[in-house]
Amino acid sequence: MLVWLKGYRRSWLAGDLAAGAVVAMMMVPQGMAYALVAGLPPVAGIYASILPLLLYALFGTSSSQSVGPMAIISLMTASALAPLAAPGSSLYLTLAGQLALMSGAVLLACGLLRLGFLANFFSKPVMNGFTLGSSILIAWDQLGTLLGAELPHWHGPSAALGLGALALLVLARRHGAALLRRCGLAAGAADIGARLAPMLLVIGAIVVVWALDLDRIGVRVIGQVPAGLPHLNLAVSNAHWQQLLKPALLIGFMCFLLSMSGAQALAAKKGEKLLTNAELVGLGAANIGSFLSGAFPVTASLSRSAVNFSAGANSQLAGIVTALLLGAALVLPTGWLAPLPLPVLAATIIVAVLGMLETATLRTAWRYDRADALALLATAGGVLLLGVEAGVVAGLLLSLGTMIWRESRPHxxxxxxxxxxxxxxxxxxxxxxxxxxxxxxxxxxxxxxxxxxxxxxxxxxxxxxxxxxxxxxxxxxxxxxxxxxxxxxxxxxxxxxxxxxxxxxxxxxxxxxxxxxxxxxxxxxxxxxxxxxxxxxxxxxxxxxx
Structure with missing residues (x-):
């Protein structure tokens, strides 16, 4: 616990403060957007970004990880809860927290039992296939919100806002950093500035909706965001423990897998050594913290962690700074967030998840090992056709099946x-x-x-x-x-x-x-x-x- 604090250096403070502030600005629109993906009120995304960050800082070992809402885990949460309760209902909110509690308990138990090696049973192609299928599914589900109505019945003002935001975000992602570098910013600062485009867009969209009264003509907005920090939540539904067990196991497994894939890449850049089982404990504590906040399952976001790293994070103090700033944002008046249009949040979700798509793994696997390429495509197809949980199970079975098939036919x-x-x-x-x-x-x-x-x-x-x-x-x-x-x-x-x-x-x-x-x-x-x-x-x- 707080092992990083013993060797903390004063020279790290400026980097941690800067990284914490940058990630906090990024977390506001992203957290609210991923809460919508999970079928929860937008403020739940901010709740899920405070106590989990603080608890991960106590137990986690990565100096760059940014723990909180993540698109794929939000989708898995919605998929698990949709058959049990109506999205947005009080039971749905209770079950979302209960799912975070159970996932956290699974992660915590695995960490204490030193079962970190289990993450090795998902191959990279299968993991890539799961990400591919989930990203497409999330983007497709957001089309109705982006356009203000289900296809083909568009709502003109909503579609204009959503498509305009989508175009600006794509341009910022592709050309924002280069443009800022031409304006004289250093390469690192330009990259960070480009990643803050969603926050600037959210502020601009709020101003437009407020100035033109677009909510009066049918543009859906998030509405009033409750002020104040989340209250301690201990609500669970005794009737749903068994129904939530399988999704909790799958979500816990995916939380760890997604977190470690990013953490290992960033740790290699900094020459850090990650303690796999301590990471399990840290993520388990973070999810239990999300339950106590009345939120939903969380994990480390690769995009936020990359920004945290680029912005100069030197220790887990950066995460603590992010959590404190988000808490302060809720303590201050939150009425300014009410006009935030949902089509713009949908645009941020679509751009974020489609940014996770990459075909390099598929192309390499197709040339190198067709069995891996077929496993990738089968996993993506399983997510799209059978659902997220079935896709996770299919991916795990394909990983194990491919390994057994190869070992059963030795050269x-x-x-x-x-x-x-x-x-x-x-x-x-x-x-x-x-x-x-x-x-x-x-x-x-x-x-x-x-x-x-x-x-x-x-x-x-x-x-x-x-x-x-x-x-x-x-x-x-x-x-x-x-x-x-x-x-x-x-x-x-x-x-x-x-x-x-x-x-x-x-x-x-x-x-x-x-x-x-x-x-x-x-x-x-x-x-x-x-x-x-x-x-x-x-x-x-x-x-x-x-």
Whole structure:
């Protein structure tokens, strides 16, 4: 807790204060917009940005993370609660907080149990597919708000505001930084200034609506924002614990995954070391804080964290400054926010989520590994066609399924010696020499219940192609583990080969694997020998032939 405070330097203060102020300005429109995505009043987005930030600063380890509302988590929240209550109802608000509590408890428990490694079960292509599908879904859902009515019945003034805001935000994203640099700003300041375009646009939109009374002609606005800090909330619905369990697990998992993907990238730039399990605890505490604030599940936003980093954040104090400024904004009169038009908030959501789209991963995966590319597309399609929860489950199953499929079909190479050396390579890739009667096979995967039959089948195929084989050597340099099923498979293979007059040898068995094998009957029953190296096996078996 507060480990960063022990080594705090006075020289960091200016950067933390500046970053905290910049992110606070960014958080106001973004938090309110993501609250709308979650089906909650806009002020809930600000509530979700105060206590969570403070609690993450106590327990988290990243100096750049900005914890609060995030588009994909907001969408998952809406997807989980829509079947249980009407958006905006008191029950809906209660369940949103309860979902944050349960997600926080899941994250906290995983951190205390040191289960941070579970994040490794989502591959990058599947994660990219989930982001792709979610971003498209969020953008599509905001079209009605952007245009003031569902297609094709546009509301003219609303559509003009929404589409105009959309165009300005796109221009700011693409050309804002370059324009500010031409005006004399340094590159870092120009990038930060361009990212503050949504806040400037919100202020401009409020002025336009107020000056022209656009709300009187049908432009929807957020209305009165309650002043004051959020009250302590302990409301839960006892009837919905079981129904919220699965979405809480999924949201907790996604909160951690999304947070870590950004945190690791920023930590690498600063040379920091992240403590995975402490991050779980920090995110868990942040979500419990969001529950206490009457808000909804939160995680770190990559875009805000990047701004926090660029603005000079040196420690978690930057997050504390952001939280205090947002709290001060609620303490002050909030009537000026009432005319904020919903079409402009919809435009900020669309630009933010479409900015998360990237096709580089798909293009790379398509060239490098079609299975990963298909998993990416299937995950995106699952989110779009089946819903967010189904998409998350599909993505997880695809990640595990792809891994199991690959491990169940290990590459097995016939080896030969490169002339004049002790190096042995795949005969299909190198010019090598082989010896009659000796077959060297390298197994390029761990041996477990899922691939032992495939390995034995590959061995039989290789023996069929080399009918004069008397000595078979399995080179296990790439085998990190052999489970019980694979052990019995090797014993069966040894017995079958012995029945046919062939000897089975092992070579280059790794130490931990050998330690396990010594606890079994295989070394004693092996018809051949266990060699330290492939070269030793080659020499010994060649000598025997002579």
């Amino acid at each position: 097995i190479a016939v080896l030969g010696r490169i002339a004049g050396t002790e190096h042995f390579r795949n005969v299909e890739r190198y010019e090598t020499e082989t010896r009659s009667g000796v077959l060297l096979l390298r197994v390029d995967a761990g041996l477990f219940f899922g691939n032992v039959e495939a390995v034995n089948a590959s061995v039989e195929e290789a023996l069929a192609l080399h009918p004069g084989t008397r000595d078979l050597v399995l080179v296990l340099s790439a085998v990190n583990a052999i489970d019980t099923s694979a052990l019995f498979g090797l014993l069966d293979l040894n017995a079958e080969l012995a029945r046919r007059g062939l000897r089975l040898h092992l070579a280059e068995v790794k130490g931990p694997v050998m330690d396990r094998l010594k606890q079994s009957a295989l070394p004693d029953k092996l018809s051949g020998k266990i060699f330290l190296s492939t070269a030793n096996a080659w020499t010994a078996l060649s000598y025997q032939d002579e």
